Amino acid sequence: MAVAWSGKASSMEALSLSLSPPVILTQDELKKIAAYKAVEFVKSGMVLGLGTGSTAKHAVDRIGELLRQGKLNNIIGIPTSKKTQEQAISLGIPLSDLDSHPTIDLAIDGADEVDPHLNLVKGRGGSLLREKMVEGACKKFVCIVDESKLVKYLGGSGFALPVEVVPFCWKFTADKLKNLFRDSGCVVKLRNDCKGQPFVTDNGNYIVELYLKKEIGGLQVASDAILRIAGVVEHGMFLDMATTVIVAGELGITINKKQ
């Protein structure tokens, strides 16, 4: 659903795609357009954070392709999930980790929601902890989305805000989270996998999903309060982390830069 969205905290640069006659693009094609645009920021010799999800997958594919063609070289990738690690290995992208490369030049990753201040919700793919560690260590974080991800406020899509919790007494932790956001009509659910079993993250943890009926207000305050709960490992709000958000929509690409 399209929402009125303006990158308030950003400088915006609209790029027109030459699409004449008008073509209806699928959501996946829009994701690919955003991903390919982001890869234009990649230069040889960079240490790159490699995101997770269907949008980031296009970026990783493109990086692999450019390496194969010799148009990029000396790239080191830091994957944000086991799935991305497998993809990168299959493409021949040299990999490392944060222990060996604590500073990353550029990370490219998708998001589930983007608000007008370029704050994000991430982690519906279940990789939010590694994503936050990697993207928190980068000089530039380029977020890539199709326009369906734009929201007026975080939680505004009606989909879940994921919180990674330790499996030990997860219900106790989920109740604490529910109480924290009771004024926002918060409903909590444990994420299940396709077999109906608790979804287990790459780090051996569970994901509690928060469904919010109203805006939660001060995001930094909410973030701090979530992280103070002892069973919480990390949450999916990425506040003030994206330096650029590339949005692909039916009318073209918009590049929103943090000012």
Ligand SMILES: O=C(CO)[C@H](O)[C@H](O)COP(=O)(O)O
């Ligand atoms: O945060 C993520 C994974 O943990 C993804 O970036 C997010 O869920 C967006 O996914 P997609 O690109 O498939 O729409």
